[in-house]
Amino acid sequence: MPSLGRLGGGSSSTASRLSVSVEGQYIDAGGEQLWVDVLRAALAHGLTPRSWTDYLHLTVGGTLSNAGISGQAFRYGPQISNVQELDVITGLGEMVTCSKKKDADLFDAVLGGLGQFGVITRARIPLVPAPTxxxxxxxxxxxxxxxxxxxxxxxxxxxxxxxxxxxxxxxxxxxxxxxxxxxxxxxxxxxxxxxxxxxxxxxxxxxxxxxxxxxxxxxxxxxxxxxxxxxxxxxxxxxxxxxxxxxxxxxxxxxxxxxxxxxxxxxxxxxxxxxxxxxxxxxxxxxxxxxxxxxxxxxxxxxxxxxxxxxxxxxxxxxxxxxxxxxxxxxxxxxxxxxxxxxxxxxxxxxxxxxxxxxxxxxxxxxxxxxxxxxxxxxxxxxxLSYYADQAGWEKKHFGPAKWARFVERKREYDPKAILSRGQRIFTSPLA
Ligand SMILES: Cc1cc2nc3c(=O)[nH]c(=O)nc-3n(C[C@H](O)[C@H](O)[C@H](O)COP(=O)(O)OP(=O)(O)OC[C@H]3O[C@@H](n4cnc5c(N)ncnc54)[C@H](O)[C@@H]3O)c2cc1C
Missing domain, CATH: 3.40.462.10 (FAD-linked oxidases, C-terminal domain)
Structure with missing residues (x-):
């Protein structure tokens, strides 16, 4: 196991939720952490994530629930394309560590998932040597x-x-x-x-x-x-x-x-x-x-x-x-x-x-x-970063038939009672 260096730019609670692995070239960041603190923690080891948003005072869980885009995305993809592993608490209350290799469907569902399938409590973000x-x-x-x-x-x-x-x-x-x-x-x-x-x-x-x-x-x-x-x-x-x-x-x-x-x-x-x-x-x-x-x-x-x-x-x-x-x-x-x-x-x-x-x-x-x-x-x-007043708007204007069917299927699988992120107005009542 690579050794983990606990580092952060902010308070001690921030520090304890940001762990850089120099050998593994990644950072484990709590979902509530701000990207600006992720940056500081990684830079303390001469490392950096590759893909960003224009504004860094946003949380890791928040941008990964959308996509996370900026001028680096043409090369490295959005932030959701730069995640190795997630800890997620699903709407069923299960705590799952998922990745492309393990529980890949949940991993894919949560990334860009508008908070509909689980709460991201940790994301493992790959790091590269940082420029100055x-x-x-x-x-x-x-x-x-x-x-x-x-x-x-x-x-x-x-x-x-x-x-x-x-x-x-x-x-x-x-x-x-x-x-x-x-x-x-x-x-x-x-x-x-x-x-x-x-x-x-x-x-x-x-x-x-x-x-x-x-x-x-x-x-x-x-x-x-x-x-x-x-x-x-x-x-x-x-x-x-x-x-x-x-x-x-x-x-x-x-x-x-x-x-x-x-x-x-x-x-x-x-x-x-x-x-x-x-x-x-x-x-x-x-x-x-x-x-x-x-x-x-x-x-x-x-x-x-x-x-x-x-x-x-x-x-x-x-x-x-x-x-x-x-x-x-x-x-x-x-x-x-x-x-x-x-x-x-x-x-x-x-x-x-x-x-x-x-x-x-x-x-x-x-x-x-x-x-x-x-x-x-x-x-x-x-x-x-869209907003629709009701489910029909999301279904017809945003997802379209194929993606909507998959989104509903995943909702049924991971949060059938629709307890997560109701404010998005995608699902406002339990699925039948
Ligand atoms: C000033 C500003 C600049 C921005 N610039 C960019 C940009 O350059 N590029 C870009 O891509 N986006 C940008 N955004 C949009 C940003 O990606 C979203 O607003 C994102 O949701 C912000 O994260 P937050 O921490 O504020 O989330 P919040 O407002 O706290 O949450 C928004 C939603 O995200 C979901 N969510 C939040 N945390 C979690 C979690 N831990 N697990 C699961 N779901 C969660 C929930 O559905 C929640 O309702 C910007 C937003 C602002 C306000």
């Missing part, structure tokens, strides 16, 4: 086709293209109107070693580019890890040189910043603190997260980014994310629902906050309009 630094790159684009074309080259790790795999993290954002441009700029690196935000005419250049692009800009956001296990600075310089030569961003609109690996992974926390101070964190978040097939992403961009989101200004703020993932890094046997028809699918996260009177209603209406648009345009999208 991240070179954080932001490149502005004037069109969705150029952005998505480049993103797809970057995530195509198997093709051997000049760009494939050069970035360790690939995301993208839509920078849509004056308000969004303003909020996006204020979150951007202030001490960039090279930035299109610096210089006396930066704002004017930015505005001119936005005007030329018809009011909608896109940003490719990427990171290259280096130092420690990830290789030296010279290598990262070369990788960046290739990227800046090959990618089709608007020349002169590149921002590059070196930050520590931790600072990069925990980047959203800084924004959280600012929003908290402004009283804008604990406000309603009518988020809409969608997975859509690669073949329809440009239709979606035309209809939504250049259409629906441009109409009707709201005081609302928040990022709009768009980035692709490789389907073969997802496991169709698990409960998470994702588009399975094409090799690549996109995630679009419209992550706005309702900050002013009337925002919430307007944003919810806009979300409905986006879903109607997809339906009418025949864009087969699936909601991620």
């Amino acid at each position: 630094w991240a070179r954080w790159v932001r490149l502005l684009y004037t069109g969705a086709a150029a952005l998505t074309g480049d993103q797809e080259r970057l995530i195509d790790v198997e093709r051997g293209d000049a760009l494939s795999g050069l970035m360790d993290y690939v995301e993208g954002t839509v920078v849509a109107d004056e308000g969004l441009i303003g909020s996006w700029r204020s979150q951007s690196p202030s001490s960039s070693s090279s930035s299109f935000f610096s210089g006396p005419d930066a704002a004017a250049r930015f505005a001119k580019l936005a005007e030329e692009a018809g009011g909608v800009l896109y940003c490719l956001e990427g990171a290259l890890y280096y130092g420690g296990a990830a290789g030296g600075e010279r290598d990262v310089d070369k990788r960046l040189e290739t990227l800046l030569r090959e990618l089709r961003y608007a020349r002169g609109f590149a921002s590059v910043q070196d930050v520590s690996y931790v600072e990069f992974l925990d980047r959203v926390h800084g924004g959280e603190l600012k929003l908290r101070a402004a009283g804008q964190w604990d406000v309603p978040h009518p988020w809409l997260n969608l997975f859509l097939p690669r073949s329809r992403v440009l239709d979606f961009a035309a209809g939504v980014f250049h259409g629906i989101l441009r109409r009707g200004t709201t005081g609302a703020m928040g990022p709009v994310l768009v980035y692709p993932m490789n389907r073969n890094r997802w496991d169709g046997g698990m409960s998470a629902v994702f588009p399975e028809e094409e090799e690549v699918f996109y995630t679009v996260g419209i992550l706005r906050s309702a900050v002013s009177e009337g925002d919430l209603g307007r944003l919810e209406e806009q979300n409905d309009e986006i879903l109607r648009f997809c339906e009418e345009a025949g864009i087969a999208c699936v909601q991620y």
Whole structure:
């Protein structure tokens, strides 16, 4: 048996629920632990998990009940694809240790299972040697086709293209109107070693580019890890040189910043603190997260980014994310629902906050309009982190017949009295 080192970044109760095995290259984390503490505990041994969410102050059990996605998922899959073993208490009160080798059906059911089959009390997460630094790159684009074309080259790790795999993290954002441009700029690196935000005419250049692009800009956001296990600075310089030569961003609109690996992974926390101070964190978040097939992403961009989101200004703020993932890094046997028809699918996260009177209603209406648009345009999208008011919504709009049948079967097996996570409104009464 490998020896277990009990370590953690937080309180002693946190520490006792985070155990790193250096020999085994994994961490055992309590389901209630925050990912930021998982990171600290692993880094104490020079190790790190591979797949993340954008925001780290979420629990292990919470993200594993959904999928857990961020810009590393193209390479390593979502967090649910990066679990070796789980301890679960099922709705029958049984405590089961499960994995792909033992009680595999329960393991697959729970991962992405929306808390319907059991409570995750421990997850074993594989670790790899950690890098020390991240070179954080932001490149502005004037069109969705150029952005998505480049993103797809970057995530195509198997093709051997000049760009494939050069970035360790690939995301993208839509920078849509004056308000969004303003909020996006204020979150951007202030001490960039090279930035299109610096210089006396930066704002004017930015505005001119936005005007030329018809009011909608896109940003490719990427990171290259280096130092420690990830290789030296010279290598990262070369990788960046290739990227800046090959990618089709608007020349002169590149921002590059070196930050520590931790600072990069925990980047959203800084924004959280600012929003908290402004009283804008604990406000309603009518988020809409969608997975859509690669073949329809440009239709979606035309209809939504250049259409629906441009109409009707709201005081609302928040990022709009768009980035692709490789389907073969997802496991169709698990409960998470994702588009399975094409090799690549996109995630679009419209992550706005309702900050002013009337925002919430307007944003919810806009979300409905986006879903109607997809339906009418025949864009087969699936909601991620979805909410439906009743079982029919989950069955028909989310799972579809085959996945629904399997979901119900598993519910019958592991929580027939429907005592777990009733708040999701998937099952509100015992199964017959
Ligand atoms: C600010 C913010 C940023 C986010 N960013 C991302 C992101 O970048 N990528 C991403 O993929 N998601 C993201 N999410 C969504 C996140 O994955 C889900 O909201 C997740 O449920 C959050 O975990 P939590 O600890 O807050 O869960 P909670 O809100 O505590 O729980 C949500 C549900 O998860 C289930 N659950 C929770 N714990 C367990 C457990 N131990 N066992 C079984 N079921 C459990 C239950 O059904 C519960 O109702 C974000 C959420 C927020 C609030």
